[in-house]
Structures are given as C-alpha cells and as structure tokens.
C-alpha cells in the first residue's frame with residue numbers, strides 16, 4: 001500500500017501536448033478511477049505512473065519517493081491491461097507464477113504462492129489449462145493473478161473489462177472491488193465507462209482533453225458537477241440543461257421561450273445575473289399537467305424495466321424525464337415538468353463552469369437507518 005502524488009505532470013509527443021499539468025493526491029489504500037472520453041490522456045497518465053512512458057514535466061512520487069527516473073520494475077506497480085497478453089504456451093499456473101520464476105524463487109514456494117493467489121480469484125480448478133482453453137473472464141482473472149502475485153504497492157488497471165460481455169463485466173467489477181477490500185492495495189483504474197467508475201471508485205477523477213475537470217466521490221461528481229462537461233458525462237442520462245438568463249432579484253432563470261424556472265435563491269445568494277444553463281437530473285423532475293410547469297413536447301421513451309425515460313423537446317432543447325409508471329404518451333403530445341428549486345444546478349453559459357456564489361451544503365443529509373429495538 002502506498003500513496004501516489006502527481007504534481008503538475010505534463011506529457012508532449014513532439015509539439016502535441018496531451019497531458020496539461022495534472023495534480024492529484026491518491027491516498028494509501030484508496031481506489032481511484034480515472035474517467036474520461038477516448039483520447040483524453042488517461043492511459044498516458046497511467047503509463048507515466050508505471051514508468052512505461054517518460055514524464056515530460058512535473059513529478060510523480062509513489063510511497064513518498066519521486067520515481068521519475070526509476071525503472072518500471074523499481075516502482076512497485078503492477079499493471080493490468082485491456083489486452084491482457086497472457087503467454088499462450090504456458091499454463092495458468094505458469095502464467096501466474098512467471099514473475100516469481102524470473103525473480104529466482106524456489107519451485108516449492110512458487111507453487112504455494114500460485115495456489116494461494118489462484119484460490120483467492122477462483123482459478124484453482126484451471127491451473128493446468130492453457131489460456132486458449134479459458135473464457136474471457138477467466139483469462140482476465142489470470143491477468144489479475146499475475147499482477148497480484150507480485151504483491152505490488154499499487155495496482156494500475158487500464159480498461160481491463162472492455163473486452164468482456166456486459167454480464168461478465170459486472171461480475172468482474174464485483175471481483176475487483178472485493179479484491180481491493182481484501183488486499184487494500186492502492187488502486188488506479190482507468191475507464192471511459194461512467195457506470196464502471198461510479199460503482200468502483202472511492203473517488204473519481206474526471207478528465208477531459210488532458211486536464212482534470214473534477215475530483216470527488218461518486219456522490220460528489222453526480223450531485224454537484226463542477227462543469228458542463230462533468231454534468232453531461234456523469235449519469236445515465238446526463239444532466240438536463242436548459243439555456244436561459246439568471247435573474248437573482250426574482251430567484252428565477254428566464255428560459256428561452258418565455259418560461260421561468262425557480263432556483264434555490266438562498267443557496268445561490270452570490271450568483272451573478274447573466275447567461276446560464278440551468279440543469280436538473282431526469283429522476284428529480286415530476287410530471288404535471290400541461291400548463292402547470294415547463295411544457296415539453298413528447299418524442300419517444302426508453303423502457304428500462306423499473307422505469308422509463310421520456311424524451312421530449314422543451315423550446316428546442318432535449319429534455320429527459322425518468323418516470324416509474326403512468327400512461328404512454330403520443331408523439332407530439334404536451335407534458336408538463338416540475339422541478340423543485342433545490343434540484344436546480346446553475347452553470348455559466350460562457351465558461352461552462354458551475355456558477356460561483358453557491359453556499360456549500362452545511363451538513364450532509366444522513367441516510368435513514370432502522371433503529372435498533
């Protein structure tokens with residue numbers, strides 16, 4: 001277990017800068033997910049930590065020691081990739097134990113440690129098979145076993161689940177989380193899948209175009225997105241965003257098309273007047289009769305089983321509302337949307353940042369717990 005400090009780290013390939021000064025502090029034992037769209041620099045950052053890519057500028061420290069000039073094998077990191085590249089001619093046991101063999105450990109000790117690792121990830125019955133005789137999920141576990149046996153200070157995962165089918169992905173997610181609970185090894189996990197990030201992470205680092213947009217717990221990035229990018233990227237669907245003009249005196253946003261949307265004026269007491277985007281989550285909106293809220297024109301629905309996502313158009317802007325039940329609407333039919341002022345997020349239309357002047361919530365609302373009798 002080791003903490004990782006990333007200080008003003010940059011990466012350029014020739015004239016092209018792909019990582020623009022990243023600062024991050026990852027606690028010992030923490031599970032941090034780096035989330036962002038394709039090409040934003042996630043793998044590059046991870047590879048610089050592992051030592052597979054030179055650091056153009058800045059500093060990376062693992063366990064308090066600056067590792068910029070250290071060889072990959074001296075950094076105590078074990079990396080698991082999307083293409084896990086097992087040795088096809090070796091058995092599962094040989095694949096998992098390979099690092100120990102290279103390190104010159106005696107056969108008996110190697111066998112014992114391979115057996116222990118294999119047991120912990122459910123591979124005991126597969127030790128004599130070759131990778132070609134395994135399913136994708138089993139191969140992925142071999143790759144994890146190969147990383148685990150080195151007892152690294154840090155696990156680095158680069159999209160390790162993207163080659164697996166949807167069900168297996170969910171199962172492996174659980175395995176990885178359980179493994180972390182058991183070993184407590186500092187873990188950095190790269191993905192472009194926000195559901196994976198939300199379900200795995202202690203904290204999420206949202207990256208965009210080589211920069212960090214926001215760092216926070218899953219609840220923080222979901223509940224208080226710092227930018228339009230985060231608002232759109234986190235959550236299925238992303239935050240609804242309506243363009244308008246903020247009127248602090250009235251405590252409303254004048255939406256394009258003449259409608260008004262009230263926001264929590266006390267919470268945003270310092271918010272300046274001007275062009276904004278007013279945001280709300282699909283699941284906080286309530287359906288009301290036409291004329292009693294914001295009127296939208298129904299387009300289509302996505303059926304999710306437990307709920308349904310209604311897609312509509314509100315003055316030309318797409319809105320999505322989540323409903324649990326209710327009758328089917330006809331395309332073109334008008335439906336009303338009501339949003340509680342406390343659920344409205346405000347963003348500066350020009351900078352794309354969350355509007356300044358918002359009071360931080362003083363205390364977190366606690367989750368109700370059953371009282372012991």
Ligand SMILES: Nc1ncnc2c1ncn2[C@@H]1O[C@H](COP(=O)(O)OP(=O)(O)OP(=O)(O)O)[C@@H](O)[C@H]1O
Pocket residue numbers: 013016018036037038039040041042043044045192
């Ligand atoms: N060796 C290289 N030479 C030049 N440019 C590179 C090189 N490696 C990566 N890049 C560029 O750096 C940027 C970041 O790449 P990186 O692989 O870190 O993205 P990523 O966030 O991991 O994306 P993905 O989700 O697709 O894996 C991309 O624009 C990529 O084209």
Ligand SMILES: [Mg+2]
Pocket residue numbers: 042043044158
């Ligand atoms: Mg990548």
